[in-house]
Amino acid sequence: MTAPLPAYYTRLAPFRELFATGAPVLTYHKIGPRPWGARLKGLYVSPKLFAEQMTELHQAGFQTQSLAAVDKPGQAATPVITLTFDDGFENVLRHAVEPMRQCGFRSIEFLVAARLGQLNDWEMRQGEVAERLMDAAQIRDWLAADHEIGAHSMTHPFLTQIPLAQAREEISASKKKLEDLFDVPIRHFCYPYGDCSDAISELAREAGYETACTTEAGVNTTETNPWQLRRVTARYASRNWRNFFGRLKNVKSFARSQKF
Numbered sequence: 001m002t003a004p005l006p007a008y009y010t011r012l013a014p015f016r017e018l019f020a021t022g023a024p025v026l027t028y029h030k031i032g033p034r035p036w037g038a039r040l041k042g043l044y045v046s047p048k049l050f051a052e053q054m055t056e057l058h059q060a061g062f063q064t065q066s067l068a069a070v071d072k073p074g075q076a077a078t079p080v081i082t083l084t085f086d087d088g089f090e091n092v093l094r095h096a097v098e099p100m101r102q103c104g105f106r107s108i109e110f111l112v113a114a115r116l117g118q119l120n121d122w123e124m125r126q127g128e129v130a131e132r133l134m135d136a137a138q139i140r141d142w143l144a145a146d147h148e149i150g151a152h153s154m155t156h157p158f159l160t161q162i163p164l165a166q167a168r169e170e171i172s173a174s175k176k177k178l179e180d181l182f183d184v185p186i187r188h189f190c191y192p193y194g195d196c197s198d199a200i201s202e203l204a205r206e207a208g209y210e211t212a213c214t215t216e217a218g219v220n221t222t223e224t225n226p227w228q229l230r231r232v233t234a235r236y237a238s239r240n241w242r243n244f245f246g247r248l249k250n251v252k253s254f255a256r257s258q259k260f
């Protein structure tokens with residue numbers, strides 16, 4: 001029996017065995033220093049940790065593969081991984097491109113098509129700190145750095161919570177808008193919040209996407225529905241602080257019980 005996996009990816013060792021059983025896909029959101037007041041702290045990965053994670057994968061012999069190859073696992077001679085970024089944050093262009101270049105890695109950024117160059121309004125409505133999204137010129141820089149783009153809907157709604165016709169529009173209009181703007185085929189979709197059902201994933205297939213990503217944890221095998229791909233989320237190892245405080249509390253109660 002192997003040890004249970006950590007909830008989030010911070011380093012390769014605990015995931016190595018799992019990654020060998022299929023096609024792993026890593027999820028990132030924001031690469032940058034966590035601003036004061038950030039609520040979803042785990043969605044930030046520091047530039048230093050990101051660079052360390054890339055170097056570690058590179059040194060372990062990993063090569064990156066496009067999502068287009070994810071449903072054909074087990075054919076590569078070297079270990080492979082797919083790197084994905086959700087939402088299209090400017091801080092990814094600033095902090096992630098160089099570490100990936102140094103490792104010869106490529107990735108895909110899922111863009112919120114009606115919010116290019118704007119702010120993360122879907123998070124700000126929940127009280128989150130504002131972060132700038134890449135504008136069209138920055139997305140062209142991203143493409144020029146040999147990375148891919150995919151669609152992450154028009155406005156980042158919970159797709160299962162809006163009428164099906166509206167969900168269809170969010171899924172298909174974002175593909176068309178990005179193709180028109182950047183003149184590249186948009187082959188991959190990512191469900192906002194990972195919110196997906198069989199009906200919603202059918203819409204992604206109908207719209208002409210080759211794959212669509214969820215936030216369900218795991219690796220992908222030939223059995224995986226390409227429109228319901230699994231991913232592993234990379235986050236700050238913030239649990240360490242909780243463990244630290246947890247240990248501190250235990251020490252105190254131990255001290256109390258011993259009448260120290």
Ligand SMILES: [Zn+2]
Pocket residue numbers: 086087152156192193
């Ligand atoms: Zn998102």
